[in-house]
Amino acid sequence: MITGSVLTDHRQVLPLVEAVDAVVVSVEYRLAPVHPDPAPVEDRYAALLWMARNASALGIDPGRLALYGGSAGGGLAVGVALLARDRRHPHLAFQMLPYPMLDDRNTTPSSHEITDIGIWDRAANLQGWQSLLGDRLGTDHVSPYAAPARADDLSGLPPTYLYVGGLGLFRDEDLNYANRLMQAGVPVELHACPGGIHAGELLAPDAELSTRNTNYRMTALNRALHPSRTPDGPQ
Structure with a gap:
């Protein structure tokens, strides 16, 4: 919610383009606390609308739009999926969610387990949510588009791939x-990997677990976006 840019994620975008044969639009959404909720999620929804409206020019099949986001970006991706469902446009074919940040209340066991160990921990998470929500943090006045764990109804959302590490702060949510x-x-395709930490593949991209999880994601994206190319897709 508070850091990062399209340049930060450039090295993740290129392999997606190559391995999945996809058009990838990375969104430079506004960051909290200068731009608190709902600016980040509305920026991403605006980008999704732009993609749908310019699908022909971009070489995109509007029937195969997918959302991809990790950590805070994963929470925003779910928020955008909820907005698209509730505003009835555009249709989404898939959502890819590595360790998404979903719940501002921070009451789960895993949200208390990961503290002071040098990765994204409880203190950093509370700071991120505080920056996004301000005085609404943890109250009944938080929108499910900002904190999707608060959504009462999840029906009608697109097929989902979700990965979380067993040692991740967001494991339980x-x-x-x-x-x-x-x-x-x-x-839902769900992977909960023993020993996995938050954003582990970014910290140690050549580790065996990182390589395995990256391959799982690429396979899931190809299956969702190019079903005719995969063995279990239509012939």
Whole structure:
């Protein structure tokens, strides 16, 4: 919610373009606290609308639009998916969510476990949410578009791939979200990896676990966006 840019994610975007044969639009959304909620999620929704409206010029199939976001970007991706569903446009084919940041309340066991260990921890998470929400943090006045764990209804959301590490701060809120998606009838591929830490593939991209998780993601994206190319897709 408070740091990063399209340049930060450039090295993640290029492999997606090459491995998935996709058009990738990376969004330079405004950051909190200078631009608190709802600016970040509305910026991303505006970018999605622009993609849908300019699909022909961009070489995009409007029937195969997907959202991809990790950590805070994952929470914003879910917020955008909820906006697209509730505003009835555009249709989304898929959402890819590595360790999404979903719940401002920070009451789960995992949200208390990860403290002072040099990765994204409880203190940093509270700072991020405070920057986004201000005095509304943890109250009943937080929109589900800002903190998607608060959404009462998850039906109608696109098929989802979700990864979270067993040692990740967001483990419990992500597992709960994935379970609620399945209960709402949304197809979910869920990976909860023992020993995985938050954004581990960015910190150690050549580690065996990082390589395995990256391959899983690429396979899931190809299956979602190019079903005819995969063995389990239509022939």
